[in-house]
Amino acid sequence: MRIVPYEGHDSDSIVELITSIQIDEFGVATSAQKQPDLRNITQFYQQGAGNFWLAFDGDTLIGTIALKDVGDGVCALRKMFVKREYRGGGAGVAASLMQTLLDWARSRGVQSIYLGTVDVYHAAHRFYEKSGFTEVERSEVPDSIPLMDVDVKFYRYCVPE
Template sequence: MAVVLRPFAPGDEDAVIAVILPIQREEFGVAITAADQPDLADIPGWYQVGAGQFWLAELDGRVVGTIALKDIGGGAVALRKMFVRAEARGPGGVAQALLDGALAHARAHGVSAIWLGTTDAFKAAHRFYERNGFSLVEIADLPPAFPRMAVDTRFYRLGL
């Protein structure tokens, strides 16, 4: 099964929410709704500007993952909305394809730093980001334009 990455397009809204919300709410117990995430209501206006983009990962035509880069200025982007359905996780799979695609896009658009926030609960995500060269940073080190979510408690940076 080959992973197909493609940019978000109008009409993908329900597929995006169907991947993200169950992982947030059911798998990790984060009390969050789609309404709590206004970026999901305007993906083109929030992510598909400047050096940003939002991608979907498909296996056999089914959306199984998402990742986004938000341009925050100064040659930096925030990595957001990286989610992969449980059945599509594993070494060298969908998550790596999503991150590799986002990194290639960032480099092609002259990005010098990628910042991200996550929760303490996402232990496998911490290991994944660290394996891919991200370094843990303190909240005080975040750029002023970084779009911090209330649930974010752990932060990373990758220099390109």
């Protein structure tokens, strides 16, 4: 497995991986059209302290994770998805993606990272908590954090110096 920053990779495969997990696997009421950021990764994510990473097994895209800089040392964790057959502690894909993002954030002076997620991603909730994120109320999430209509659980990570 290798993790690389997005550099003009095929956006169709990124959209397919993410939407197939959201819609087909978990039944989330969303679409590719509701996520225009996936067709504009460089401008949406790769600004300031932000970035977008892809995990590959050979030439096969198996995971994604993104950090969106919203200013003042605050970022949003977005688009963390791992192909079903690569999930779980044994594969280490999610942990490697998360470590890549947290190391990047720390090296760029990010102070806190927020995320919103849907209620059906139970394993993801446990993973975020195990990774040091704490659940917060929606009212504690800065308005500058981009959220999806379907997000109902919210987390914050305080980046150690």
